[in-house]
Amino acid sequence: MREIIFNLKVIKIELDDEDDAYIIFETLNTRGQDLTLSDLIKNSIGSLFEKNGDIDVLKILWQKIVENISNCGDAVKIDNFFVHSWVSRFSAVTKQKAFKAFKSKLRDGIIAAGESSGRSIALSHLKAFDKDSERYFRIYRPDTLFKKYQYVLADSLRAMRIFNVEQQIPYVLSLLRSFDEGKIAYKTLRKAMRSVENFHFQFNAITSQRSSGSIASMYGRAARNLYEAESSDAAGIVIESVKNELRERIPSKEEFALHFRSIQYNKMIKSNSLVKYILLKLSYIENILFDVNVDRLTIEHVHAQSNFSETWPDNIINSLGNLILLSEERNKILSNKSFPQKKQIFNDWGNAVPSFVVEKSDWTPEDVISRVNIMTDIAYNRVWKI
Structure with a gap:
């Protein structure tokens, strides 16, 4: 321990512009251990908040996001949440490319609205992540967060944990968002979730099939279409198209029966x-x-x-x-x-x-x-x- 401490090196860099500090922060960390996606997103949003004042808003909302994801369980990673939230709204990205997509979206928004809009655009993204983190918590911990009449929905979400599948999460996140915003009724949400549950029971839990990535792509595309839907009718069309695609992918009865009879x-x-x-x-x-x-x-x-x-x-x-x-x-x-x-x-x-x-x-x-x-x-x- 003594040798480690005496071999540590501290580098102090003084800058005139706070914006340069965020750039240095990102650049230096690429030389050593990579920053997590959540670190980079927080850094980018923070750079657009005023130094004295609104930084407290960032701290409060960010802490809520961290707590919501932490309460999902030890196996749930915050970087995965940011990817799923982004995929459900804007574009299909991997964890490695998510930050680049976020920075680009942030920059394009500021260019379109003017330099003075940086703080408000950053805040809108932060609030969207905050709301999605609450929905994410409901996905992983449905037992106490739904009303009594919504037990069918909670049952479907619990089933997903039993099946140990994640491809559907961006779509489920988008479904919950549409319900929260009044775009779809509970009956529609319940039926949509039941179709997802039934598919993954057959496809994953029973026949143990693996997706080539096409199922995840389908869910992501549907999630974004649902996010962009401007009416309940438009949302209903998206949901029905997902059901049709899932029906086309279910195992045959013979294949299902072979595996189902062998459950022990x-x-x-x-x-x-x-x-x-x-x-x-x-x-x-x-x-x-x-x-x-x-x-x-x-x-x-x-x-x-x-x-x-x-x-x-x-x-x-x-x-x-x-x-x-x-x-x-x-x-x-x-x-x-x-x-x-x-x-x-x-x-x-x-x-x-x-x-x-x-x-x-x-x-x-x-x-x-x-x-x-x-x-x-x-x-x-x-x-x-x-």
């Missing part, structure tokens, strides 16, 4: 979030009535997980067809009971258990296969249909 409960993963998500969505079609809120549901194996054998191998026991959702209390009641014992209890619980299971006098591996085939057909043709 993983006893090494505590959450099994994708399995729970699938069972919950299917339960709405089956008219299942739960005794607790859905976030408290647990996964129960109809044929007990511990009773594996040659007849009941792991791949059958952990198949979707052998799984149901129950409250933790009811799960404990069933424990490792035999199916005849469980069936008596199921009868007392009414619609808490799928009728396919309750109606069986015995539970066999063939029943599991039969049930997963039925689930596959319902999933493709009804639940996740675009």
